[in-house]
Amino acid sequence: MAETKKKKIKVLVTKVGLDGHDRGVKVVASLLKEAGMEVLYLGMYQTPGGIVKAAIDEDVDVIGVSYLSGEHLVFTPKIVAEMKKNHLDDVLLVAGGTFPVEDIPPLEEMGIDRVFRAGSLTNTIVQYIQQNVKR
């Protein structure tokens, strides 16, 4: 029954740099799993290069990055650059956490497909991924 024609969406979620707020990212990982996706949580202290390497090795459809320490504008361009270098154009890049609303347009310009701020409900995230996964 589970082996239907459509393969499961595979999502990599991760922290980057030293930010240790991991309550949200772990909750999101569990909830995406419950929604039927295959989820890989990389854990804390990841580097942009390491994240993208894991995304390639694991052949994921989505990368989700959790930012809660104001580091989003620093690390996003680095992650996007690594993705471009490795031709991951068909991988959906989403971010979640705490940022001012003013930072959403620049984050999207940098290459994040969708930003979920604190207070996002699970079905918003699940539906977005289901409807926008690029491959």
Add this chain to the structure above:
Amino acid sequence: MGNVIREEKKEVQIEGTWDDYIKSYYEKPSSSKSWSGFDLKEIYTPEDRPHEKYQKEIADSGTYPFTRGIHANMFRGRLWTRREVVGIGSPADTHERLKYLSEHGGSGLNTIADVTYEMGLDADHPWSVDEVGLTGVNITSIKDMETLTKDIPLDKVSWSLITASTAAAVTMAQYVAVAENRGYDLPVLKGSIQNDPIHFRYCGFRPACPLDLSIKLGADVMEFCTKELPKWYYTTVNMYDLREQGITAPQEVAFGFGIAMCYVDELIRRGLDIDEFAPRFTFYVSCHIDLFEEVAKIRAARRMWAKLIKEKYGAKNPRSMQFRFAVHTAGCSLVPQQPLNNIVRTSYEALAAVLSGVQSLHCCSYDEPMCLPTEKAHLQALRTQQILAYETGVTNVADPLGGSYYVESLTDRIEEETLKVMKQVDEVGGMEEAIRTEWLDRKFESEALKRQKELDNGEKLVVGVNTFTTEQEKTTPLGVQRVSGHSATQQIEEVKKLRRTRDTDKLKEAISRLRDAAGEKKNVILPMVEASKAFGTTGELLGTVREAFGYPYDPMETVESPFN
């Protein structure tokens, strides 16, 4: 299999239709449970709270078991300390903000370390350079501590140093070194240091906080301060951060006490008498959004701590039994949607803190779920405290909710539930074991998941999130606080310069004495003070001790010790 995300019970309401308006008129509260999930009755009566237990279980404020407060006259004796947390960019930027708040009526200084400092990394560490100053202040050497404390009379102010990890030992040493260099005698120093490395592994600082080293360095600070800084509160066991993981009120108290007892046990193992050190033991407590439950929680915590210190540890001095605490209003209760509402949430939470007889209070600024506080937001948070203190009259009477059938009954209930959780911890072999086996991690994770599901299915309502939602705002009302990249670059350059110009021989000697002390399991704070005076850096001091305990010099395993 399949989609198990439950449908929301309530449809998300969009404001402004007449149907909703009519429906609202007949509306009942959607839940009759407390935030932590207790079923509540419609009304509480004398049946729920027999008065004969008054002397033994409640008693007047200032009297054991201190349920009603640790001082007889509470705020009539002294207002709580209005202490807003500050930490932004460089030590100089942070100093500026401290000055600003003190000029506007703040009554206690409170500085917070950034992620790099908490991890024990110097500003020029490869993992630091992108993040210096983003979430607080990095102190790499005493030069930074000098900048932070410049012109501030350290014998007059009360300073709360928020370094929680094993780096707290270094912070204490740096503060003491600067104070001594400026000619102060240690006994005049007043303030506190968070110094709760055990809890900090749950805030993302696990590499910096292995359990044995956390107990060792945490206790070193406590022992040193007990002997040398009699006016200093040497730990603020951080129940707040635990609560922010998503746990309930009784779990907050139970896990906080569990961690506190790890330190108390260690100090007793070292031969200190409970009455020698317990009077300077303090806690950091959350005040979440359920006002009565939070008041009951703190009253229960006060009673339970008093009993624990008296009955389990045999304290004789009533001051040892007093549960002293600061409150941080619950950051995780705030949301970026319709952000000005956060001011209201924080006000209720601050009210809970004050009705509970708080010693020191930090109110979150409304922009907490978005960025570091702007100057205006910071000032507004301080104003929330001042309105409470100067306008509302809540300072007049000690424990004003004491004797409420409901609050007394809820206090008993929280005590009962907390004892149950403490028993669970005992059953897995005690707190150290609960940490080692990651039992506690699993608790945090399962509770956090429950909290999100409660939001998803509407069991808990949050305005702007799952009810009364509106379109996303385009701007943050009082602007956005940015951290100056220039400040970070400058601090990094300063550190590099310091490394080139300091007296290497003197430093090597100091580091070698620190290494010996650590190797011989002696208290390392004094050797850390000497190494700080020789311009040893945070990473060097902590790394040296880490190596002596068999851990990599650098918690991120990137940098090697320059002293080997």
